[in-house]
Amino acid sequence: MQGVKNLYLCTKFVPMALIRITKQFSFETGHALFGYDGKCKNVHGHSYKLAVTVIGEPISDEDHVKLGMVIDFGDLKKIVKQEIVDKFDHATVFNKNTPHVELAEELQTRGHNVILVDYQPTSENMIQDFAERIKSRLPQHIELYSLRLQETETSYAEWYASDNS
Ligand SMILES: Nc1nc2c(c(=O)[nH]1)N=C([C@H](O)[C@H](O)COP(=O)(O)OP(=O)(O)OP(=O)(O)O)CN2
């Protein structure tokens, strides 16, 4: 009986661990790479898949409604939906520093959903943009750990906070 009591006490005093949790998203987005020397210079689209990983300590306050969670998956979903999915899904992204801006403006006047960005819309640049958008919305005690943006079945970009600090 004494042994069982000790085991119970041990589980109560385990130091808090940092845990990574991940939520995955998908959205359909068009883009064109102005000046590119391949077929992706044409306006085309991808079924993007985005995996968002955050890191933090699970909440240990037994009175907290989110006990045991780093962040509620639902709250993470809300942030990523508002910042990325709802904006980029069924939109076409153009680099506003290229002549594509004219095409973009024409499409906008015809009611199309267009996003003008300050960069060439490659996976590498989009993932950096997404990292900044998500970081700006996370609670202070949670950090963005990594992103993985999959553009095609065989191509993806990754962003790690540790590579960029
Ligand atoms: N480093 C990068 N290279 C390319 C990007 C990019 O964002 N970063 N983007 C493109 C195109 O937009 C498009 O994604 C084509 O990618 P790719 O993998 O070449 O697509 P394919 O369908 O041709 O791939 P396969 O699986 O090899 O058939 C181009 N490059």
Ligand SMILES: [Zn+2]
């Ligand atoms: Zn592409």
